[in-house]
Amino acid sequence: MDTNNLLNHLVTAVLVIDTNLKPRFANAAAEQLLAVANHKLLELRLPDLYQFLGVDEHILRDAVSSNQGITVNTAALITLDGQHHTIDLTLIPIENEQNLSILELRQVDQQRRIHQQLNMDAQQQAAQYLVRNLAHEIKNPLGGLRGAAQLLSRELNSPELKEFTHLIIEQADRLRSLVDRLLGPQRPTQHTEHNIHQVVQKVLKLVEMALPENITLKRDYDPSIPDIQMDPDQLQQAVLNIVQNAIQALDNGGGEILIKTRTQHQVTIGTQRYRLVLALSIIDNGPGILPELMDTLFYPMVTGREDGSGLGLSIAHNIARLHGGRIDCVSAPGHTEFIITLPLQ
Structure with a gap:
């Protein structure tokens, strides 16, 4: 059995580090969590792979040198791309391997x-x-x-x-x-293979015709993402609803909307875990969503705007569900991100 292949199927990020806190091995979940490619990940020291970790690097280095184990629950982690995570950290010395330890980083915010x-x-x-x-x-x-x-x-x-x-x-x-x-849509429709970027481009072409001058649209696509089974009209509607919300959020002061596509490994949607998924993010740098709306954001007729219908996000959520996916939202002043996650075959 290929041990590396086995470790790459784990949801938990696993790294093997030495006394200099330099990774000797990192599985696919570690790449995804730290948002760093494997070849670069193995070239840098661990403290160079994140902005902040709630465990001091001296504690980790001393533990590896002295062959001691460490467990830290609910530690904060901010990755190089600015993503905030809450993790459980476990450091385990490897028997018969001096000055080498296994570092496990398990996302509890995902749970x-x-x-x-x-x-x-x-x-x-x-x-x-x-x-x-x-x-x-x-x-x-x-x-x-x-x-x-x-x-x-x-x-x-x-x-x-x-x-x-x-x-x-x-x-x-x-x-x-x-x-x-x-x-809204109630049942799954006929799905055929389409490229997600073609769907997004149609939406952006539509909104650019009436886009205010003080709002900028940016694209950050992963061209390696394969075609997926979808109803393109429904997904266009879901993306359009979210992009229009972002435009309305920026309407007064202007700003930037970023459309980003990435793949993620070992992601759970509902009760099912998928080896590979598409993550389509719509990000704006507007004022953010009111905290009291976050828990009911995708309910019908819930809106933070006086002239809003409260239907756009509810319909988008339902469309994602009918595609076997989900929509998540992370919002703070200056950064609101909607992530549509869809399984890839």
Whole structure:
């Protein structure tokens, strides 16, 4: 059995380090966590691979030199790309290998995220069930109201009175359109292979036509990402909804929106773990999302804007779910990031 291949299937980041804190080995999960390619990772010392670690490097070096083990729970880690993580750190000396130790970095924020996602999915489905039943209850009398207004319009001779029936019909159609948007896509559609960058480019081409001058769109694509099974129209809608939210968040002061694609290894979505996934990030440097909205952000009719409908993120979340994926959000003043995660075959 190939030991390296076995270690590369682990979710936990595993490194072998010496007394100089230089990695001698790093598995795929370590590359992903530190966001550093393997060849570069093995050239640098461990302290050069992150901005901050909640364990002093002298403690790690002394432990490796003295063949001692260390365990630190919920330590903060800030990687070179500015990502914040919470990890459990374990240092284990290797028997019969002087001055070499195994360093395990296990993300506990990922476990928390998985738990939050399961709760959010359950609550989202309950909310969708409630909205779906309510929508049907609204649509039935709404259809009768519209039909009655049409019949009444045919019997009226006065243009002034007909104007009122036309108003009733217009408002009934508007409410029906709102109900249809509330329902959103409910079942998986036919999926075919498409390139995610072509989907994103169509969205950006659409929004660039009306983009304010004080907002800049930037792209950071990984061209090696293979085609994936998708409904391109649905995914375009999901990406468009998030990009439009970012534009509205930056509308007053301007700023930058970055669209980034990457692959990630050994990622859990719901209760299933995938060896390889696509991570599509939409990042803006706007004011951020109000903390009190974060837990209900993807619920229908929840919005932080006075003129918002609260449907865009709910529909995007549902589309990601119908593709076997998920949407996460990390937000602070100056950095709001929505990550659409989709499994790759």
